Amino acid sequence: MDPPPSRFLLLILLSSVVFAATVVAAASEDSDDLLIRQVVPESNLDDLILNADHHFTSFVKKFGKTYADTEEHAYRLSVFKSNLRRAKRHQKLDPSAVHGITKFSDLTPSEFRRSYLGLRRLKLPADAQKAPILPTNDLPTDFDWRDHGAVTGVKDQGSCGSCWSFSTTGALEGANFLSTGNLVSLSEQQLVDCDHVCDPESPGSCDSGCNGGLMTSAFEYTLQAGGLQREEDYPYTGTDRGPCKFDKTKIAASVSNFSVVSLDEEQIAANLVKNGPLAVGINAAWMQTYIGGVSCPYICSKRLDHGVLLVGYGAEGYAPIRLKDKPYWIIKNSWGESWGENGYYKICRGHNVCGVDSMVSSVAAIHTTPTTP
Numbered sequence: 001m002d003p004p005p006s007r008f009l010l011l012i013l014l015s016s017v018v019f020a021a022t023v024v025a026a027a028s029e030d031s032d033d034l035l036i037r038q039v040v041p042e043s044n045l046d047d048l049i050l051n052a053d054h055h056f057t058s059f060v061k062k063f064g065k066t067y068a069d070t071e072e073h074a075y076r077l078s079v080f081k082s083n084l085r086r087a088k089r090h091q092k093l094d095p096s097a098v099h100g101i102t103k104f105s106d107l108t109p110s111e112f113r114r115s116y117l118g119l120r121r122l123k124l125p126a127d128a129q130k131a132p133i134l135p136t137n138d139l140p141t142d143f144d145w146r147d148h149g150a151v152t153g154v155k156d157q158g159s160c161g162s163c164w165s166f167s168t169t170g171a172l173e174g175a176n177f178l179s180t181g182n183l184v185s186l187s188e189q190q191l192v193d194c195d196h197v198c199d200p201e202s203p204g205s206c207d208s209g210c211n212g213g214l215m216t217s218a219f220e221y222t223l224q225a226g227g228l229q230r231e232e233d234y235p236y237t238g239t240d241r242g243p244c245k246f247d248k249t250k251i252a253a254s255v256s257n258f259s260v261v262s263l264d265e266e267q268i269a270a271n272l273v274k275n276g277p278l279a280v281g282i283n284a285a286w287m288q289t290y291i292g293g294v295s296c297p298y299i300c301s302k303r304l305d306h307g308v309l310l311v312g313y314g315a316e317g318y319a320p321i322r323l324k325d326k327p328y329w330i331i332k333n334s335w336g337e338s339w340g341e342n343g344y345y346k347i348c349r350g351h352n353v354c355g356v357d358s359m360v361s362s363v364a365a366i367h368t369t370p371t372t373p
């Protein structure tokens with residue numbers, strides 16, 4: 001049966017209203033798009049791709065790259081080009097960050113994973129002590145441990161999968177600062193050389209120098225060993241071929257206890273503010289092309305492959321297209337100051353983006369009087 005003409009008309013009217021709304025929505029998406037282009041001119045990335053040969057030459061110069069022969073040079077240029085296309089894709093899918101050429105632009109994603117990450121396990125051990133639930137009502141809206149003197153300068157793990165050791169020292173440096181009032185840079189090399197603690201849940205997964213490790217295992221090692229030496233007393237070499245040279249008489253910071261923080265973002269923030277910087281795992285896929293801004297990719301694996309240090313959170317300077325009211329985490333990385341925002345990374349909060357909330361641990365330090373040399 002045909003609908004009566006008046007109802008039929010109504011239907012047409014209604015569908016044109018729906019259609020008009022769709023057009024308006026599309027238009028506002030377009031204007032968002034325009035906004036994105038203003039923030040990050042896409043032509044910039046197009047120019048990079050178009051003039052890749054030229055940009056590769058400056059890249060080689062800027063980062064002091066050397067290649068064995070012309071064949072290697074040609075291969076690296078091809079990897080560089082494919083990373084430029086990848087950066088362009090990243091830019092489209094992560095509009096609130098800036099992606100482009102980084103010092104890792106001549107590495108394939110798998111080379112990058114192999115040499116610059118190094119988180120050994122995807123999950124925290126289930127038997128780890130759980131952090132007590134803290135009140136969250138009085139949390140500051142912005143917080144950054146760098147402003148309170150609890151964070152040492154950005155370090156560089158080099159091409160060694162020892163991220164876990166930097167995440168560990170960073171957390172203990174902060175905890176030690178809170179318990180002693182002194183900020184002392186601690187030794188990653190001690191962890192790389194001496195810590196072979198295995199995860200009780202999967203015995204095959206032990207801390208193993210440049211081949212990866214886990215922060216909670218490293219806290220366990222530090223607890224058992226008595227503590228960590230200063231960076232300057234046991235300096236970083238970026239290789240794991242040396243023997244353990246730990247000197248018990250030169251301990252500069254000791255672990256009193258450590259715990260795993262719940263997945264709840266408010267709890268993570270509360271633990272950060274109360275206990276100091278936190279050791280966190282993250283998926284680093286978007287970090288290879290990251291230059292700055294707040295990374296908030298539309299899609300990101302939660303498979304954790306990198307250990308970093310959560311030092312703060314905020315919302316300042318973030319004018320996102322999406323998640324308007326959502327602030328970001330401030331993350332200290334261990335790829336030197338020439339990467340990211342002077343060595344730091346910002347990632348949006350609220351959605352466990354890239355698994356950033358999945359593996360968070362907190363450490364407390366014993367008050368010790370460092371031995372004077």
Ligand SMILES: *[C@@H]1O[C@H](CO)[C@@H](O)[C@H](O)[C@H]1NC(C)=O
Pocket residue numbers: 131132256257258259275362363364
């Ligand atoms: C260390 O232990 C104390 C006392 O049990 C507890 O209040 C604190 O939350 C623990 N800290 C960490 C980082 O686990």
